[in-house]
Amino acid sequence: MTKRDKWLYVPAAILILLLVSELTWYAPYTRPRTGSFSILDVIKQPEGTGTNITIVYQLNASLPLDASIVITPVRTTPQDLPVYVFYDVAYPTVGTDWILSAMLQAHLKAELTMRGYNATVKLVSAEELETILLSKELAIVIMASGAFPSSILSKDVNLIKPWVDSGGYLFGLAFT
Amino acid sequence: MQRVVSLFRRILCHELSSYIVIGLLLRAVLMPYLIWPYDIGAYRTGLVYFLNGSNPYFYHASIYPPLVYFLTFPLFSVAYHFGFSLNPPSTLEAITESSANGAAAILQVDPWFIVLWKLPLLCFDLLTGILIYYFVKELSVDLKLPKRLFLVWFFNPFTLAISYVHGSYDIFVGFFILLGTYFLYRDSHLSAGLCFGLGTLAKTSPIFVALPLSVILLFKGVIGSWNIAAFKVNARVFSKFVVGIGASLLLFAPLFIEYSYLMYAGISREISITGGLNQWFFAADLQRSYWINQYISTIQAGFSYYPLVCLVISLLFCKFARLSPEKILFAAAFFTNLVYFFLPISLQPQYLLWILPLLVVISSVRKHFLWLFGLCSAAGFFFYLSIQGPRIFLYPLTMYTSLYKPEELVQHISTYLNAPGVFSRFLRQDLCTIFGGIGFVGLLATTVLLIKYLWVTKNDEEG
Numbered sequence: 001m002t003k004r005d006k007w008l009y010v011p012a013a014i015l016i017l018l019l020v021s022e023l024t025w026y027a028p029y030t031r032p033r034t035g036s037f038s039i040l041d042v043i044k045q046p047e048g049t050g051t052n053i054t055i056v057y058q059l060n061a062s063l064p065l066d067a068s069i070v071i072t073p074v075r076t077t078p079q080d081l082p083v084y085v086f087y088d089v090a091y092p093t094v095g096t097d098w099i100l101s102a103m104l105q106a107h108l109k110a111e112l113t114m115r116g117y118n119a120t121v122k123l124v125s126a127e128e129l130e131t132i133l134l135s136k137e138l139a140i141v142i143m144a145s146g147a148f149p150s151s152i153l154s155k156d157v158n159l160i161k162p163w164v165d166s167g168g169y170l171f172g173l174a175f176t
Numbered sequence: 177m178q179r180v181v182s183l184f185r186r187i188l189c190h191e192l193s194s195y196i197v198i199g200l201l202l203r204a205v206l207m208p209y210l211i212w213p214y215d216i217g218a219y220r221t222g223l224v225y226f227l228n229g230s231n232p233y234f235y236h237a238s239i240y241p242p243l244v245y246f247l248t249f250p251l252f253s254v255a256y257h258f259g260f261s262l263n264p265p266s267t268l269e270a271i272t273e274s275s276a277n278g279a280a281a282i283l284q285v286d287p288w289f290i291v292l293w294k295l296p297l298l299c300f301d302l303l304t305g306i307l308i309y310y311f312v313k314e315l316s317v318d319l320k321l322p323k324r325l326f327l328v329w330f331f332n333p334f335t336l337a338i339s340y341v342h343g344s345y346d347i348f349v350g351f352f353i354l355l356g357t358y359f360l361y362r363d364s365h366l367s368a369g370l371c372f373g374l375g376t377l378a379k380t381s382p383i384f385v386a387l388p389l390s391v392i393l394l395f396k397g398v399i400g401s402w403n404i405a406a407f408k409v410n411a412r413v414f415s416k417f418v419v420g421i422g423a424s425l426l427l428f429a430p431l432f433i434e435y436s437y438l439m440y441a442g443i444s445r446e447i448s449i450t451g452g453l454n455q456w457f458f459a460a461d462l463q464r465s466y467w468i469n470q471y472i473s474t475i476q477a478g479f480s481y482y483p484l485v486c487l488v489i490s491l492l493f494c495k496f497a498r499l500s501p502e503k504i505l506f507a508a509a510f511f512t513n514l515v516y517f518f519l520p521i522s523l524q525p526q527y528l529l530w531i532l533p534l535l536v537v538i539s540s541v542r543k544h545f546l547w548l549f550g551l552c553s554a555a556g557f558f559f560y561l562s563i564q565g566p567r568i569f570l571y572p573l574t575m576y577t578s579l580y581k582p583e584e585l586v587q588h589i590s591t592y593l594n595a596p597g598v599f600s601r602f603l604r605q606d607l608c609t610i611f612g613g614i615g616f617v618g619l620l621a622t623t624v625l626l627i628k629y630l631w632v633t634k635n636d637e638e639g
Contacts, residue, residue, distance in 0.1 A: 011370045021246040
């Protein structure tokens with residue numbers, strides 16, 4: 001009869017430890033109450049008395065929590081609009097770097113996907129951006145390079161305002 | 177009672193016992209006041225959610241794998257009942273003040289938290305050393321070699337730095353890959369599968385090693401000959417191995433699925449060679465990675481061929497190489513090494529810990545690998561110290577002792593970060609590129625040598 005290898009007990013012991021840990025974690029009576037946020041009521045002021053809205057909410061948490069509640073008026077709820085991040089190394093940047101724009105796009109794409117936002121998130125050149133703005137495409141444009149290309153915004157050209165007026169969303173980062 | 181005393185005496189008289197005591201003392205000195213100041217904040221946040229019974233993935237509080245939480249959960253729960261708090265440290269003002277110039281993002285934690293966090297790392301580090309000792313004992317007739325290679329592992333500055341200075345949990349992965357390989361060598365296929373599955377719960381990389389190994393187990397010695405009887409035996413071995421992997425993964429299925437989705441959605445879509453400073457070789461100088469970014473989609477497409485590449489290589493091994501039990505060790509090291517070149521995730525020097533234990537063991541049968549172990553360890557160690565300077569690990573020391581003032585530390589770190597380079601903008605970029613390059617060459621050389629030893633054909637061996 002061969003002697004049993006003692007190392008066989010190691011994965012078995014680790015599995016038992018993990019299993020006990022898992023059962024304890026999942027057991028309902030060992031779990032503390034999780035945090036919750038709910039809106040109890042939304043009270044609009046009567047017509048003609050102004051535009052005040054009172055929101056009654058309840059926040060419960062047993063976690064060490066640092067919560068900020070932001071309430072903002074929403075005209076329409078855009079659904080998965082394409083997101084374009086300007087990236088064109090033929091143009092200079094101001095106070096930042098093109099690589100950071102590329103990284104922003106990569107991280108944004110991942111973060112939005114994780115949150116169920118499935119629209120395109122891509123880098124666009126100055127030429128592509130010009131086409132998007134001229135076609136009045138409903139989209140989100142992120143300018144993270146600190147400057148606009150002259151073909152988009154200059155003393156003589158302004159493709160931004162008509163596009164924003166038609167419903168486009170513009171985010172400017174790194175502008176001083 | 178007599179058996180316990182006898183066991184205790186045997187442990188004390190063991191040739192490793194005095195070295196283990198010295199090693200443990202050394203680790204005890206390193207544990208409380210040294211940590212990589214970025215990741216530990218995320219570890220703490222994830223654990224706070226986990227200890228409160230909340231799913232850390234749902235809240236995007238962490239992208240650390242479930243095994244890390246389930247392994248540390250009992251320890252921190254017990255500590256919590258003894259009055260240990262996970263709340264942020266009371267020295268918040270000092271932290272804010274010291275990080276005011278923006279030299280580094282300081283997310284400090286209590287030294288007790290750091291010690292508790294590193295205790296499981298210590299256990300796995302010690303287990304890895306002991307496993308190396310016993311594995312080498314089986315592979316080599318040299319009676320002194322097991323102890324020597326144990327010491328090489330146990331006192332290697334790089335392995336010490338990863339677990340006790342940085343606080344990274346890659347030792348879990350390294351241990352499970354080594355133990356899985358050991359069981360494959362011993363023909364304990366179910367246990368081997370369990371180990372690779374447990375490793376996958378600690379980081380996704382072991383599954384990329386286990387899959388090609390399972391192909392080898394299935395087709396070993398049957399390609400060309402079409403020996404049905406041998407294939408049936410292989411199929412039994414293969415199914416044991418796969419059941420082992422599946423059992424481990426099923427154990428944590430709910431959280432593991434969420435974690436895998438998060439990894440797929442969040443990490444795999446990011447190219448490995450863009451990113452922050454803490455990258456391996458290519459991204460040391462972000463300016464130099466411009467051309468890479470222009471071909472991101474091409475490079476990502478290359479990564480997607482990893483399963484196919486592995487399948488082809490595995491089948492070629494089955495066809496041409498004589499796969500003795502010893503060779504499975506080489507094959508495991510080869511596929512672990514291949515992961516570094518293919519995985520579309522951030523490559524960081526601590527990931528070397530996945531392969532280093534295998535290299536130490538392999539060096540008992542092929543001495544060259546000890547040189548490669550040394551080269552990769554040295555490159556990884558100096559790369560670490562070059563990222564933001566060696567002082568970046570000292571924040572807990574400044575916060576909780578009077579040995580070093582936080583303001584001085586921040587000043588020293590800033591001076592290093594802004595030091596001009598010779599061929600890059602900054603000195604740190606020069607150093608990271610050099611040491612990253614050396615490490616990269618080390619991994620390439622490892623690949624070449626592993627192929628050389630794996631590719632000894634049946635005829636060559638018989639000759």
